[in-house]
Structure formats: structure tokens, C-alpha cells
Amino acid sequence: MKQVLAVLVENKAGVLTRVAGLFSRRGFNIDSLAVGETVEPGISRMTIALEGDEAQVEQVEKQLNKLINVLKVVNLSREPTVFRELMLIKVKAEPQTRSDIQQIVETFRGKVVDVSLNSMIIEVTGNDEKLEAIKLLLEHFGIIEVARTGRVALLRSLKIDGDRS
Amino acid sequence: MKGSQIIITALEQENVEVVFGYPGGAVLPLYDALYHSKLRHILTRHEQGAAHAADGYARSSGKPGVVFATSGPGATNLVTGIANAQMDSVPMVLITGQVVTRLIGTDAFQEADITGITLPITKHNYLVKNAGDLSRVIAEAFHLATTGRPGPVLIDIPKDVFEQEAEFSYQKTPDITGYKPTYEGHQGQVSRAARAIAAAKKPVVFAGGGIIRSGAYRELQELVERGQIPITLSLMGLGAFPGSDSLFLGMAGMHGTVAANYALMEADLILAAGVRFDDRVTGKLESFAPGAKIIHIDIDPAEIGKNVAVDIPIVGDLKRVLASLLARFKSPETGTWVRQVQEWCNRYPLSVREEEPESKIKPQYVIKEIYRLTGGEAIIATDVGQHQMWTAQHYRFDRPRTFLTSGGLGTMGYGLPAALGAATASPGRDVWCIAGDGGIQMNIQELVTAVNYCLPVKIAIMNNGYLGMVRQWQEMFYEGRYACTELAGNPDFVKVAEAFGATGLRATRCSEVAAVLETAADTRGPVLIDFQIDREENVYPMVAPNYPLSEIIFEGKGRGK
Ligand SMILES: Cc1ncc(C[n+]2csc(CCOP(=O)(O)OP(=O)(O)O)c2C)c(N)n1
Ligand SMILES: [Mg+2]
Numbered sequence: 001m002k003q004v005l006a007v008l009v010e011n012k013a014g015v016l017t018r019v020a021g022l023f024s025r026r027g028f029n030i031d032s033l034a035v036g037e038t039v040e041p042g043i044s045r046m047t048i049a050l051e052g053d054e055a056q057v058e059q060v061e062k063q064l065n066k067l068i069n070v071l072k073v074v075n076l077s078r079e080p081t082v083f084r085e086l087m088l089i090k091v092k093a094e095p096q097t098r099s100d101i102q103q104i105v106e107t108f109r110g111k112v113v114d115v116s117l118n119s120m121i122i123e124v125t126g127n128d129e130k131l132e133a134i135k136l137l138l139e140h141f142g143i144i145e146v147a148r149t150g151r152v153a154l155l156r157s158l159k160i161d162g163d164r165s
Numbered sequence: 166m167k168g169s170q171i172i173i174t175a176l177e178q179e180n181v182e183v184v185f186g187y188p189g190g191a192v193l194p195l196y197d198a199l200y201h202s203k204l205r206h207i208l209t210r211h212e213q214g215a216a217h218a219a220d221g222y223a224r225s226s227g228k229p230g231v232v233f234a235t236s237g238p239g240a241t242n243l244v245t246g247i248a249n250a251q252m253d254s255v256p257m258v259l260i261t262g263q264v265v266t267r268l269i270g271t272d273a274f275q276e277a278d279i280t281g282i283t284l285p286i287t288k289h290n291y292l293v294k295n296a297g298d299l300s301r302v303i304a305e306a307f308h309l310a311t312t313g314r315p316g317p318v319l320i321d322i323p324k325d326v327f328e329q330e331a332e333f334s335y336q337k338t339p340d341i342t343g344y345k346p347t348y349e350g351h352q353g354q355v356s357r358a359a360r361a362i363a364a365a366k367k368p369v370v371f372a373g374g375g376i377i378r379s380g381a382y383r384e385l386q387e388l389v390e391r392g393q394i395p396i397t398l399s400l401m402g403l404g405a406f407p408g409s410d411s412l413f414l415g416m417a418g419m420h421g422t423v424a425a426n427y428a429l430m431e432a433d434l435i436l437a438a439g440v441r442f443d444d445r446v447t448g449k450l451e452s453f454a455p456g457a458k459i460i461h462i463d464i465d466p467a468e469i470g471k472n473v474a475v476d477i478p479i480v481g482d483l484k485r486v487l488a489s490l491l492a493r494f495k496s497p498e499t500g501t502w503v504r505q506v507q508e509w510c511n512r513y514p515l516s517v518r519e520e521e522p523e524s525k526i527k528p529q530y531v532i533k534e535i536y537r538l539t540g541g542e543a544i545i546a547t548d549v550g551q552h553q554m555w556t557a558q559h560y561r562f563d564r565p566r567t568f569l570t571s572g573g574l575g576t577m578g579y580g581l582p583a584a585l586g587a588a589t590a591s592p593g594r595d596v597w598c599i600a601g602d603g604g605i606q607m608n609i610q611e612l613v614t615a616v617n618y619c620l621p622v623k624i625a626i627m628n629n630g631y632l633g634m635v636r637q638w639q640e641m642f643y644e645g646r647y648a649c650t651e652l653a654g655n656p657d658f659v660k661v662a663e664a665f666g667a668t669g670l671r672a673t674r675c676s677e678v679a680a681v682l683e684t685a686a687d688t689r690g691p692v693l694i695d696f697q698i699d700r701e702e703n704v705y706p707m708v709a710p711n712y713p714l715s716e717i718i719f720e721g722k723g724r725g726k
Contacts, residue, residue, distance in 0.1 A: 010342070014281075017281070018284060021285060025285050059467065059471060062466050066465070066467055067343070068289045068309065068343050069343055070343055071342060
């Protein structure tokens with residue numbers, strides 16, 4: 001089962017290694033990991049997507065909580081949550097296919113952010129299914145490269161950020 | 166104040182009496198500050214020795230062990246000792262020197278990324294780049310090492326930071342945002358546990374090292390006695406409950422007693438207190454305690470549900486949780502059950518051997534004689550192997566903090582330095598090290614340390630000329646192919662002892678054992694005894710790895726039940 005954890009950490013040297021190291025050491029796989037600052041100075045938020053059954057993920061949460069630099073762990077899969085990920089796709093684009101590509105991009109509310117003689121770079125955001133869908137469609141034209149940010153997420157009603165509530 | 170002075174002053178604030186260590190280039194300023202202080206320093210002959218000595222000091226006294234080592238190889242030599250302490254939850258603070266700040270990351274001479282290396286084997290670690298952070302970091306390190314689930318904390322300090330000037334402002338037991346151990350058990354859960362115990366017909370208490378770390382012996386004893394509940398201990402728990410009490414079933418697990426293992430398998434309720442259900446104790450996990458409801462109390466939430474599914478989890482400090490459990494305690498009706506387990510105890514005692522004076526020395530007999538000689542009052546450190554299991558089985562540990570053994574990591578070479586640490590912590594106490602002929606050679610250099618500091622440890626080598634425990638597995642599971650387990654060319658241990666300035670003794674016949682032990686006890690200073698034991702003696706009973714606890718291999722290779 002795919003699950004997503006939001007982990008608030010102190011923004012200190014080595015904290016990413018501590019978190020990532022914990023996963024590899026205990027044999028848990030990370031699907032994606034995104035890190036960024038929060039509104040609180042000195043506190044970063046990691047959004048970690050992982051695969052595992054209930055017991056495994058519970059063990060991950062407990063082990064994460066044991067890290068001194070980890071301030072809070074929330075399992076977002078148990079709450080109503082908004083997920084987003086940003087993807088950049090460099091796709092082959094000849095003059096005759098450009099408008100077709102353009103149309104797909106518009107349908108997915110993406111953006112063309114760069115054009116060259118025989119390629120385009122497209123930016124899309126969305127959840128997993130949406131990104132997979134546009135990728136599948138663009139494969140038809142030939143994808144040159146893909147870069148993804150990994151998922152980020154926020155609870156719909158409550159927020160765990162900085163405990164301002 | 167200079168960084169190095171801040172450290173020494175901070176250690177004094179923490180009432181540190183002794184530091185175990187080994188100097189080098191990167192810690193020169195620290196040792197210079199130490200030179201001017203009243204702190205005692207024990208110079209070992211290897212950093213691993215220093216780490217294990219600090220560990221033995223901590224386990225025997227309950228106070229944190231403190232270690233100094235230099236950068237690079239000094240720091241990496243600590244690694245086994247740190248991992249060992251982490252696995253067994255031993256409070257230690259280790260201070261290592263590092264290359265100067267501007268050289269970090271350049272593969273400078275004697276540079277090793279020791280915070281990176283020890284990340285998975287410390288409770289927490291720090292690299293301090295400003296002397297201004299030293300006061301806070303040291304206070305945090307002691308707080309982390311000694312509270313919650315204890316463990317080793319490493320502080321890596323570049324040489325120039327020792328020399329930097331900064332203010333000393335020390336606040337003991339600091340508030341650390343991301344660290345809030347739970348001490349009080351959830352009262353609702355405690356009530357549920359009390360009800361479950363009252364309703365049980367076949368309850369067993371299964372307690373471990375957590376009882377010792379928490380100091381919950383009295384509460385444990387009261388609970389067992391009021392409830393008349395049979396109790397077994399993990400290896401790490403030995404001493405947490407009096408070994409000669411009639412409700413004590415002996416150790417559980419791979420080399421546990423039949424009664425203890427049968428009791429766990431037949432129980433309808435297990436009160437697990439400060440244990441982590443290691444594979445050496447559960448046997449085949451899926452078959453463990455099939456009929457038991459499990460109450461699990463531990464200060465580390467991650468231990469609960471990690472290996473075994475738990476019915477009533479309680480996170481908290483054992484001393485407090487057991488006290489609140491006692492406040493609601495109703496004794497179960499255990500008469501029939503106690504008669505049942507006592508019948509197992511009588512039917513399956515640990516192998517007792519009739520000793521013929523001229524017969525070969527049986528190691529179990531030596532252990533029993535050491536118990537008799539010391540009145541069970543000694544601190545016993547062991548190494549790892551068969552002799553460790555014989556000690557666990559046959560020395561009846563009646564008091565907490567008297568059994569120092571490497572449980573989680575199983576570190577050969579632990580015994581001698583750990584004994585030295587205990588002797589440092591408790592002058593005047595009998596300290597014995599029971600070692601194998603293999604393991605003693607892993608840190609034999611520490612005999613000098615014993616001699617230099619007049620630490621009167623008595624070392625009993627169970628010399629079988631083998632890496633005995635591995636040989637036993639080869640005998641049992643590899644059709645007797647003894648690949649690389651015979652210790653050919655062992656030195657003459659008596660001469661080794663003498664060369665180091667200690668006393669060396671030897672016994673080869675059963676009739677000599679008692680006398681040689683007495684001579685050792687009456688001899689001042691460190692004594693090493695070479696007991697040449699029956700070479701192919703095995704440890705029984707045994708549950709083969711990943712077999713159910715009920716499938717016990719008895720002496721003579723029969724498999725029971
Ligand atoms: C550092 C280390 N290396 C290897 C082992 C594997 N090992 C476990 S027990 C053992 C044999 C120990 O032999 P000895 O010290 O003579 O004790 P005995 O079993 O003979 O009593 C070995 C090699 C270990 N536990 N620790
Ligand atoms: Mg041996």
C-alpha cells in the first residue's frame with residue numbers, strides 16, 4: 001500500500017542523512033522524498049512517499065519519531081489530504097506535431113516552458129494519476145527526459161505546519 | 166574559556182569521576198585541559214577497550230560512561246564499542262577529536278567522518294563547529310544518553326574548536342524540542358493490564374534489561390510475589406529478579422531453561438517488561454506463545470509491536486508503570502499453574518554433573534564454584550560464546566547490575582575491558598571476568614590496564630581450544646565439519662599473564678578447581694586462570710535458530726516434546 005508521511009524536522013546538518021539512512025537501514029523503500037522550508041524558521045518539511053503495509057509504516061513512524069531532529073510525523077494517508085507533484089517533460093516536437101502536443105498540454109492544464117527546433121519542455125502539476133496520464137500520452141511523440149519533484153502534500157482541514165492552530 | 170576547558174568543566178558539572186580514553190593529535194588540547202583537572206583518566210591500550218570499559222562502568226554503576234579518543238583511527242576503533250552500547254541501551258558519552266574545521270571534507274590526515282559512521286549506532290551524535298555550542302551540546306548529550314531509553318551519544322569536535330574561546334553557560338537536563346520520552350503509562354491501559362492479569366490462569370512475567378535500566382527491581386519483585394506469578398528473564402534481564410527465588414524459572418530463549426520456554430509457550434498471559442523480543446528469545450516468531458495475551462511495557466514505543474503483536478501496549482518508564490499497576494493489582498489464581506511450572510523445573514533441571522576428582526573440568530562446575538566462592542556477590546563480566554551461556558545458566562544472579570554481558574551485539578572482546586570498567590566504578594567489589602580462549606585474545610592487551618591501575622579483576626578463561634560456540638553449531642548443523650574453529654597455537658595464558666605483570670594460574674583437573682579459585686581470590690591484583698576444560702562440551706538445552714521454543718534439543722541430541 002502506498003502511503004505518504006509528512007515529517008517536520010529541525011533544519012540541521014545531516015538531518016536528511018539521518019532520515020534517509022533510517023529507511024535504508026531498516027529495509028524500507030522510499031518512493032519519493034521532497035524537502036523544503038516551512039513558515040517556521042529552522043524547520044523543514046519532508047514529504048515521504050513509501051510502500052508498505054500498516055505495521056511496517058507504523059514502525060517507520062515510530063523509528064522516525066526516535067530521531068532527535070524529527071519534531072513531528074503525520075501519516076497523511078489516514079487523513080483527507082491534497083497531494084501535488086510537479087513534473088517537467090522534455091518531449092520531441094517537430095513543427096507538424098507541436099500543435100497536437102500543445103492541445104494535450106492544455107487539456108492537462110500544463111504549460112510549455114521552453115521550445116527548441118525539435119523539442120519542447122512541458123510543466124505539469126497534479127496528483128500521481130494525472131502525471132502518469134500525460135506522460136503516457138506524450139510518450140507517443142517521444143519523451144527525451146523527465147524530472148519530477150516528488151509528492152508534496154497538505155492536510156485539507158488541519159495543518160501540521162508549525163503548530164499554529 | 167577555551168573549548169577544551171568548557172568540556173572538562175561540563176564533565177565536572179555532570180559529576181563525571183573517570184574518563185576512559187586514548188590520546189592523539191586531534192585531542193591534544195583536550196588532554197592538556199584534562200592534565201590540569203581532577204578528573205581521573207584510565208588509559209587503555211586500545212580505543213575499543215576504552216569504549217567497553219566505559220560500558221562496563223555504566224552497566225555496573227548506572228552512571229554514564231565517558232570516553233575520549235582522537236580523530237580518524239582513534240574514532241573508528243570505538244565503533245564496535247558504540248554499537249555494543251547502542252544494542253544494549255547503555256548510557257555513554259563519547260568525545261572524539263576531529264581535524265581542524267577548515268580541513269573537514271578534504272581527506273586530511275586522520276580524518277574520518279565519525280558522525281556519519283556512527284549515525285546508525287548512536288542514540289544521537291553531534292559535530293560541533295563552534296565552541297559557543299559546546300556547553301549546550303554536552304548538556305544535551307548527557308541528557309540524551311541517560312534518560313528515556315539510554316544509549317551512547319557521540320560528540321565530534323574539531324581541534325581548533327578545542328582552542329576557541331567561548332562562554333561557559335551550562336544548563337543541566339536541557340529541554341530538547343524533538344525529544345520527549347513518555348514516562349507515565351497510560352492509566353486506562355494500566356487498568357486493562359491489571360484486569361487481564363487478575364483474570365489470567367497461566368500468567369508469566371517475562372522481564373529484561375529495561376527493568377535494570379529503569380531501576381524497577383522492587384516493583385517487579387512485589388508484583389511477582391503478590392501475584393505468585395512465575396517469572397523468566399532475558400539474558401539482558403539476569404539480575405533484575407533474584408535468581409534463587411522459587412518463582413524464577415531461569416533464563417528464556419535459545420539456551421534458556423525448559424521450564425522458562427515451556428511456560429512462555431503454554432502461558433495464557435505474558436507480562437513483558439523491558440524486553441524487545443529478540444529472535445534469540447522468541448525462537449520461530451510465528452510459533453511464539455500461541456495462546457498468550459501479551460502485555461508489553463517499554464519506554465521505547467518503537468519496541469512495541471516491532472516483532473510480536475501486542476494486546477495491551479503500555480509506553481512508559483517501568484518503575485512508574487509497574488508502581489501504578491501495583492496500585493490496581495489483583496492477584497490471579499495461579500496455584501495449579503505454579504505447580505505445573507515447578508514440575509517442569511524439577512523434571513528438567515540444567516545439567517548437573519557428578520564431578521570425579523580426576524575427571525576433566527566441566528565448565529558448568531567452574532561457574533558454580535565461582536558462585537559459591539563469591540557468595541553470588543561479585544560483578545561478573547563475560548565475553549561471548551559458550552562460556553557466556555554457561556555463566557548465564559549456572560551463576561545465579563541475585564542482584565541487578567552484577568551481570569555484564571554483550572547481549573544484542575554479541576561482541577567477543579567485551580568481557581575483560583568491561584570488567585575493568587566495573588572495577589573502576591566499584592573499588593573493593595569482587596569483579597570476575599569469565600571469558601573464552603578466543604575472545605580473551607581480542608582485547609588481551611587490556612591486562613596492562615588492569616595491572617597499571619591495580620584493578621584486581623579475576624579472569625577465568627574457559628579454555629577449550631576452540632571457538633566453542635561456533636564449533637558447537639558446526640557439530641550440530643554442519644555434520645561436525647570444524648572449519649576454522651580450532652584455536653591451534655593458543656599462547657600459554659599463564660605466561661601471558663605473567664608477561665603483563667599479572668598473576669597466572671592454571672587448572673586441568675576437576676579436583677584443582679576450588680583451590681585455584683581460592684588462590685585467585687586471595688591474590689592481590691589481577692589474576693588470570695587458565696581452566697583447561699572438556700574441549701567438546703556443549704551448551705544445553707538448546708532451541709535451534711528459528712525453531713519453536715517448545716522444540717528443545719537436550720544433551721544427547723534428542724529433540725523434546
Ligand atoms: C567480534 C566477534 N567475532 C566473531 C564472533 C562470532 N562468535 C560467536 S561465539 C564465537 C566463539 C567464541 O570462542 P571463545 O571465545 O573461545 O568462547 P567459547 O565459545 O569457546 O566459550 C565466535 C567466533 C563474535 N561473536 N564476535
Ligand atoms: Mg573457546
